[in-house]
Amino acid sequence: xxxxxxxxxxxxxxxxxxxxxxxxxxxxxxxxxxxxxxxxxxxxxxxxxxxxxxxxxxxxxxxxxxxxxxxxxxxxxxxxxxxxxxxxxxxxxxxxxxxxxxxxxxxxxxxxxxxxxxxxxxxxxxxxxxxxxxxxxxxxxxxxxxxxxxxxxxxxxxxxxxxxxxxxxxxxxxxxxxxxxxxxxxxxxxxxxxxxxxxxxxxxxxxxxxxxxxxxxxxxxxxxxxxxxxxxxxxxxxxxxxxxxxxxxx
Amino acid sequence: xxxxxxxxxxxxxxxxxxxxxxxxxxxxxxxxxxxxxxxxxxxxxxxxxxxxxxxxxxxxxxxxxxxxxxxxxxxxxxxxxxxxxxxxxxxxxxxxxxxxxxxxxxxxxxxxxxxxxxxxxxxxxxxxxxxxxxxxxxxxxxxxxxxxxxxxxxxxxxxxxxxxxxxxxxxxxxxxxxxxxxxxxxxxxxxxxxxxxxxxxxxxxxxxxxxxxxxxxxxxxxxxxxxxxxxxxxxxxxxxxxxxxxxxxxxxxxxxxxxxxxxxxxxxxxxxxxxxxxxxxxxxxxxxxxxxxxxxxxxxxxxxxxxxxxxxxxxxxxxxxxx
Ligand SMILES: Nc1ncnc2c1ncn2[C@@H]1O[C@H](COP(=O)(O)OP(=O)(O)OP(=O)(O)O)[C@@H](O)[C@H]1O
Ligand SMILES: [Mg+2]
Numbered sequence: 001x002x003x004x005x006x007x008x009x010x011x012x013x014x015x016x017x018x019x020x021x022x023x024x025x026x027x028x029x030x031x032x033x034x035x036x037x038x039x040x041x042x043x044x045x046x047x048x049x050x051x052x053x054x055x056x057x058x059x060x061x062x063x064x065x066x067x068x069x070x071x072x073x074x075x076x077x078x079x080x081x082x083x084x085x086x087x088x089x090x091x092x093x094x095x096x097x098x099x100x101x102x103x104x105x106x107x108x109x110x111x112x113x114x115x116x117x118x119x120x121x122x123x124x125x126x127x128x129x130x131x132x133x134x135x136x137x138x139x140x141x142x143x144x145x146x147x148x149x150x151x152x153x154x155x156x157x158x159x160x161x162x163x164x165x166x167x168x169x170x171x172x173x174x175x176x177x178x179x180x181x182x183x184x185x186x187x188x189x190x191x192x193x194x195x196x197x198x199x200x201x202x203x204x205x206x207x208x209x210x211x212x213x214x215x216x217x218x219x220x221x222x223x224x225x226x227x228x229x230x231x232x233x234x235x236x237x238x239x240x241x242x243x244x245x246x247x248x249x250x
Numbered sequence: 251x252x253x254x255x256x257x258x259x260x261x262x263x264x265x266x267x268x269x270x271x272x273x274x275x276x277x278x279x280x281x282x283x284x285x286x287x288x289x290x291x292x293x294x295x296x297x298x299x300x301x302x303x304x305x306x307x308x309x310x311x312x313x314x315x316x317x318x319x320x321x322x323x324x325x326x327x328x329x330x331x332x333x334x335x336x337x338x339x340x341x342x343x344x345x346x347x348x349x350x351x352x353x354x355x356x357x358x359x360x361x362x363x364x365x366x367x368x369x370x371x372x373x374x375x376x377x378x379x380x381x382x383x384x385x386x387x388x389x390x391x392x393x394x395x396x397x398x399x400x401x402x403x404x405x406x407x408x409x410x411x412x413x414x415x416x417x418x419x420x421x422x423x424x425x426x427x428x429x430x431x432x433x434x435x436x437x438x439x440x441x442x443x444x445x446x447x448x449x450x451x452x453x454x455x456x457x458x459x460x461x462x463x464x465x466x467x468x469x470x471x472x473x474x475x476x477x478x479x480x481x482x483x484x485x486x487x488x489x490x491x492x493x494x495x496x497x498x499x500x501x502x503x504x505x506x507x508x509x510x511x512x513x514x515x516x517x518x519x520x521x522x523x524x525x526x527x528x529x530x531x532x533x534x535x536x537x538x539x540x541x542x543x544x545x546x547x548x549x550x551x552x553x554x555x556x557x558x559x560x561x562x563x564x565x566x567x568x569x570x571x572x573x
């Protein structure tokens with residue numbers, strides 16, 4: 001099978017998976033909750049209008065915390081559900097490599113989250129209404145948010161492969177993601193810097209989703225941030241593959 | 251050809267499959283028999299590449315499972331145990347998805363999917379969501395999935411489980427029809443299925459092959475093989491029994507039961523290749539015991555099964571009288 005064949009298989013898995021998201025009412029519930037939470041935090045907690053700023057920083061700043069709970073909820077069914085239904089045996093005995101199956105499923109979930117993110121476009125319209133915003137940081141904010149969602153998702157996909165219970169997968173993934181967020185959370189890093197050497201604090205915060213997300217919001221596309229997110233995703237999906245290979249039954 | 255080469259699978263300290271080796275050629279239908287937990291499904295999961303073997307390998311049509319798993323899977327159609335199907339899809343979309351994964355172009359899918367739907371009697375439920383299907387229909391959808399690409403090798407784990415008698419019959423017919431160009435392995439707990447479709451049967455017990463032969467030969471090893479069952483219209487069993495026992499070539503005979511004035515006997519020959527029916531008939535009619543029915547036992551697969559898998563009466567005890 002050539003590249004085309006490989007691509008077609010990923011596409012078939014991707015298509016099935018994406019359709020199954022939009023066929024389920026849970027998907028719409030998820031999108032509505034995502035939008036509501038965004039609105040709530042931006043307008044009621046950050047007092048977006050009172051700030052009188054024509055930028056979206058007070059909107060993006062909440063994304064890590066919203067993703068922390070919502071993305072594991074999207075990811076938890078990815079493999080746990082297949083395991084529970086027995087369809088894992090079906091899909092893994094079709095001529096599909098584990099890599100293709102993982103990619104297809106991951107991309108579908110990512111696109112689904114991307115759709116939810118795109119539906120926040122009224123926020124952009126609002127800032128245009130309020131003033132003359134700088135488009136660069138907004139575009140970067142969206143890109144950063146999308147990449148960060150992918151990193152969250154890859155963690156969730158991995159924990160979903162570990163178990164047949166969606167609840168266990170959800171909790172595991174929230175815990176891991178919480179660590180990855182908190183490692184760069186200013187209150188935590190400031191406690192750390194009280195006693196740890198600077199290089200250590202930098203190292204810890206460099207592993208955090210938050211650090212790279214904040215730096216992208218400044219509106220500059222830093223290759224290191226891109227590299228960071230793609231390494232996290234690649235690493236987690238590789239672990240996902242290893243887990244799937246070694247835990248085929250049960 | 252499917253070649254299982256010393257397949258073993260260990261779960262923790264338990265050997266679920268222990269050094270199983272066999273080959274199945276095209277034209278053959280191999281039946282896997284064995285008690286619950288014997289290792290049938292585990293063997294099939296290894297053959298289809300779902301479970302990596304702890305030891306050994308299998309070669310499917312020249313593709314070694316360890317070297318070319320995808321190549322091997324392309325040639326196989328597999329119906330897993332309990333027929334897993336995505337519950338949120340409808341029948342057509344599901345089969346279309348499998349066809350897409352199997353690499354068929356849109357044009358080919360348009361032809362092949364409806365064809366398969368027709369073949370598996372799914373026309374009525376084409377657009378129905380799988381989760382709302384009855385068990386038997388779900389089983390048929392998964393079966394359809396396994397034959398969609400007209401594979402050279404078919405591996406079916408309990409293919410008729412949950413089907414009604416008509417559908418069981420249809421599926422067996424289909425399997426037999428397909429067998430001319432395919433090598434087929436199926437597992438089942440229905441022994442009559444083995445007799446009616448399989449050209450060969452392997453009995454697995456505790457992860458090991460304990461018998462590998464044609465159903466006829468297996469039946470011939472039954473203690474009842476060649477025995478004569480007969481009914482006599484008479485009141486007292488003693489005299490006819492003595493007369494049967496005294497017939498030439500009869501090793502032993504037992505009285506089984508009495509029903510509506512008919513006495514049921516079974517006589518066992520001294521040697522399997524010496525017919526004794528004529529001798530018994532001659533003797534009984536000479537003494538005016540009216541014979542109302544008589545037939546030669548072919549042996550029963552379930553008896554052989556029980557004897558081989560070691561959960562039955564000792565081989566020399568009289569046959570149970572409840573038949
Ligand atoms: N994932 C697993 N982990 C641990 N043990 C397993 C696993 N899968 C199967 N086994 C064990 O392996 C043995 C064989 O199981 P298998 O499913 O192959 O039996 P089977 O012959 O198909 O039985 P049945 O007739 O009930 O379908 C059983 O003892 C089972 O408990
Ligand atoms: Mg089984």
